[in-house]
Amino acid sequence: MALRAIHLSPYLCMSYSGRMSKAPLQVVPCPPDRRAEALALVLRDIAPSQRREIGGVLLDGEPAVADAIGSDAADGLFIAVRCDRLCGAAWGLRQPGNTAILWPPRLVPGEDDQQAAAQLARAAVAALDAAGVMMSQVLLRARNAGETPTIEAVGFRYLADLMYLACEADGFPSQPPAAGDLQFEPFEESQRGRLVSLIERTYEGMLDCPALEGGRRMDDVIDGYRATGSFRPSNWYFVRELGGSGLVNQDLGVLLLAAHPGPCHWELVYMGLTPEARGRGWGRKIARQAQWLARCADAERLVLAVDAANLPALAAYRDTGFVAWDQRAVFVRFLP
Numbered sequence: 574m575a576l577r578a579i580h581l582s583p584y585l586c587m588s589y590s591g592r593m594s595k596a597p598l599q600v601v602p603c604p605p606d607r608r609a610e611a612l613a614l615v616l617r618d619i620a621p622s623q624r625r626e627i628g629g630v631l632l633d634g635e636p637a638v639a640d641a642i643g644s645d646a647a648d649g650l651f652i653a654v655r656c657d658r659l660c661g662a663a664w665g666l667r668q669p670g671n672t673a674i675l676w677p678p679r680l681v682p683g684e685d686d687q688q689a690a691a692q693l694a695r696a697a698v699a700a701l702d703a704a705g706v707m708m709s710q711v712l713l714r715a716r717n718a719g720e721t722p723t724i725e726a727v728g729f730r731y732l733a734d735l736m737y738l739a740c741e742a743d744g745f746p747s748q749p750p751a752a753g754d755l756q757f758e759p760f761e762e763s764q765r766g767r768l769v770s771l772i773e774r775t776y777e778g779m780l781d782c783p784a785l786e787g788g789r790r791m792d793d794v795i796d797g798y799r800a801t802g803s804f805r806p807s808n809w810y811f812v813r814e815l816g817g818s819g820l821v822n823q824d825l826g827v828l829l830l831a832a833h834p835g836p837c838h839w840e841l842v843y844m845g846l847t848p849e850a851r852g853r854g855w856g857r858k859i860a861r862q863a864q865w866l867a868r869c870a871d872a873e874r875l876v877l878a879v880d881a882a883n884l885p886a887l888a889a890y891r892d893t894g895f896v897a898w899d900q901r902a903v904f905v906r907f908l909p
Contacts, residue, residue: 600692603650611662653689663693670797673709712901729904734881737899744894745868750861760809775845780883802831825850839867841877856889
């Protein structure tokens with residue numbers, strides 16, 4: 574029996590007191606035609622100017638974003654959809670050195686189904702495990718951030734708070750700094766074995782994220798360093814001592830620098846000293862040398878990241894003009 578043209582939908586909305594069930598949620602690998610939408614959601618807290626360095630991605634309405642990331646990067650991008658409507662996204666971005674960054678699940682405004690976030694996190698982590706990624710990390714604004722329970726549920730554990738420091742060009746030395754008896758010998762590709770051995774020694778007893786010691790192969794670590802910015806062997810140095818402290822003509826540390834041409838800054842990727850070379854004030858001299866090299870390259874600033882618990886390193890950097898501009902809590906997960 575027909576009810577003619579009586580419109581019941583307003584009445585039904587007003588009179589139904591129960592909770593209508595939601596359409597089922599699906600978590601699937603992101604198809605190419607939805608990558609721009611998904612990446613804009615995942616990276617919504619990142620300034621547009623910074624997104625260019627994340628997997629080579631161009632966003633902000635760029636239709637070419639579907640072709641801007643490689644297949645390996647796209648393999649880690651997952652979306653949650655309900656009735657073909659995007660509800661959330663997460664991105665496990667593989668990186669050189671057998672590592673990955675997990676950009677944690679982000680839900681669209683108004684979406685409060687935390688199951689979507691949990692399913693997205695599980696899917697991204699499963700894809701990284703299937704690819705054999707040894708170590709994944711997440712950077713959050715604070716240790717107790719809202720995403721913490723979600724990432725801890727898939728195996729991430731708090732590692733450290735990272736301080737991000739910068740020194741602007743007007744704080745660089747105006748002339749070559751007095752390095753005393755230190756010598757900076759440029760690295761050559763044929764010297765990789767020497768570099769591996771030396772960095773392994775600088776890791777002994779280090780205060781920067783000590784829980785990572787032994788968690789990765791040193792060759793993977795170095796591959797990760799090489800992938801930072803624009804790698805040039807001439808921007809990596811063996812630090813040697815020429816004077817009379819008992820370490821004459823020995824390798825006592827390393828200085829690894831990288832250029833970031835887009836934002837016109839340099840990064841101090843890694844600086845380390847062997848145990849017997851510590852406590853002599855050489856860290857400050859190495860930092861000043863890094864600033865001088867950045868000045869010679871016309872960099873606008875020199876940036877770095879350091880464990881907030883590494884008080885000697887923080888003191889050395891602050892003494893040489895670095896100031897904090899941001900902080901993140903780091904969580905890590907190793908391949909089971």
